[in-house]
Amino acid sequence: MTSQTSTTHTWLDRLKHEWLLLLFTALTVLLAFVDPQPWARYQRWLQVPTLCGLLGLMIAIQGIRDSGLVQRLAGMLVARMHSLRGVGLVLVSMTAVLSMVLTNDVSLFLVVPLTVAIGGMSNLPILRLAVLEALAVNAGSTLSPIGNPQNLLIWQHAQIPFLQFVGSLLPASAVMFVMVAVLTWFWLPKERVELQADKLDGHPISVSLAVLSLVALAMMVLMMERGYAPLGALLLVIPFASFSWRTLRCIDGWLMATFAAIFLGLGHFAALPIVGHALGKIDFTQPLALYLGGIVSSQLISNVPATVLLLDRSPDAMALAVAVNVGGFGVVIGSLANLIALRLAKQPHGMRLFHEVSIPFLLVCAAVVYVVMRLLA
Template identity: 70%
Template sequence: MVSAAPAAWPRRALERLAAEWLLLAFALLALALAVLDPQPLEQYRRWLRLPTLAGLLGLMIAIQGIRDSGLVQRLAALLAARAHSLRGLGLLLVAATALASTVLTNDVSLFLLVPLTVAIGGISNLPVLRMVVLEALAVNAGSTLSPIGNPQNLLLWQYGHLPFLGFAAAMLPAAATMFALVAALAWCWLPRGRIAIEAAALDGHRVSPALAALSLLALAGMVLMMEHGHALLGALLLLAPFALLERRTLARLDWLLLATFAAIFLGLGHFAALPAVQHALDGLDFGRPAVVYLAGIAASQLISNVPATVLLVERAPDTVALAVAVNVGGFGVAIGSLANLIALRLARQPGGMRLLHLVSVPFLLLCAPLVYLVTRWLG
């Protein structure tokens, strides 16, 4: 009987790893490309994008700490108790997610709002999976407006040397169109009934003030460090106090999510740099707005919108047109924007990937031509 537990551990580990199909698929892609097209070590370091991974780690630590403190559960109970209808609460969460993404970036917005949404769903009849899909769409729409709303905007804003407000004004027609579509979808898709709350949920949740304060300070500090380009230092500074004071929080982190993103960055970064891909791009006329728009969307669907931006930024003469394209490209398949994957991972709802595609792919097919017409008409 004593030897049964050690024997069972490898099997459980293998079963969990087998469920991580996205990690396995991109790890295999990265490995295959490394064998078929070996590159200098410096290239792999560049593709790995350590500052992005460090920023994600820091946010994960802070949000897990907020969850463990009980603060999210307390806020969820208060918010659910004061809402009048499921549709009203859902629209409030969607709007809050979009608004937060304009100033806190799309991933920070999701790290804040998705756990709150899941907590509300745990004590009420709020349809959590629908809400998470809507929030994934909302951060893509909201972050489009701001130069610091997402990594691709930040890159293009700095590359194009545009004023902050000038970039936001240029992106406003696209962002407004995208959010109007998300709001219309939320209005039609969310139920109109009243919120049914479990009575026990209103009795209050225990909150650890010390852990809540530490985690909130960690979140604010991490956002500031990311804003000033010191994500790696910020993550290291967070690891120390949590390792000393809250080891259980670190133990609960989704380390496989970090591994998944690392595999995605390596696999897609190498794929985008292949000579065949570069040769295909050489045959396109990026002086035409329609070519930039379609190329940005198509590349986002294949390699995600941040690598697509890196791939196309030196070829597209109009950085705003490329910004619109890659932001629209965040809709569609899940890999179009890494924020989609973060939202689904935070929610951990069965059937999440399937429902996201059932909604997001048709959404892209409707949104893409409409945004193009609006931006061309107002441009």
């Protein structure tokens, strides 16, 4: 009985810190009472394939962590770099480039654990890098039609060639990345990298777990691309339950619950008649109205639901793509990749620092990108 009481208290103490989960759970319950909907709509809003994809990625990356491979790669990288700014620029650039090919969330699942490992053996400021990587993944994924979900939706809707899409988003993505790189250079300390030698070589690699995890990651990405994320996640759970139960126990179930609550709450909110009525009063044929509409709606309901909401109302799909990608900056739900970066970093006061940097960054970036895009129009 004492053990059960202790477990309950631990669970409740943890729940107190999950304010996003509590907020969106309350929103979901409130909307369910105010505007009840058929169960089928809640199932659609829950986005089970996306949640399964997230679970599969978390399992594979946790396995890579547990194998010691990330720590070994971190040691190799930091041993060859001399300045914190140099390490920071390499990690930020790596995040942006990977997001163009492997999507924004996969990129973060690969680079943020590497950043945490480097920070554990050196004086690298982990939280600052995690914030910068969240910004970088938004800038990098903007360029590619497959870099993030909103781009994929717009690309399929617009039915334009791959390279034409890239060319249309190149100016915005370039501006965004240059601004992230400049912020990285000036925000990170000038200091040299200081290695903690006792931690540099203390991470033996489990070859079998590393191979299993890398294969699992590749398989999960392929399954997600082909629309079989639930099957992919199931196929990962079975071998890890058999060979590395510890890996499954380390999965962040709170993050999964938070995403489920966000999907339900924001999906229902975006479908409210009052929201559709308000959007109907906006003239999206005006470039500035479309641009601000995409950014503001992304801040309120995240950029993927904002894209779904505005896609049929927008006369210019590529202008909408610029707006919702810029809208990924700002508040943490502007892009759910922001939340992934902060949860992977597991640093105190992460949410506060993120908003102290990301909101001003959005205000400056939005103005600069708009001016550049209008000059090139």
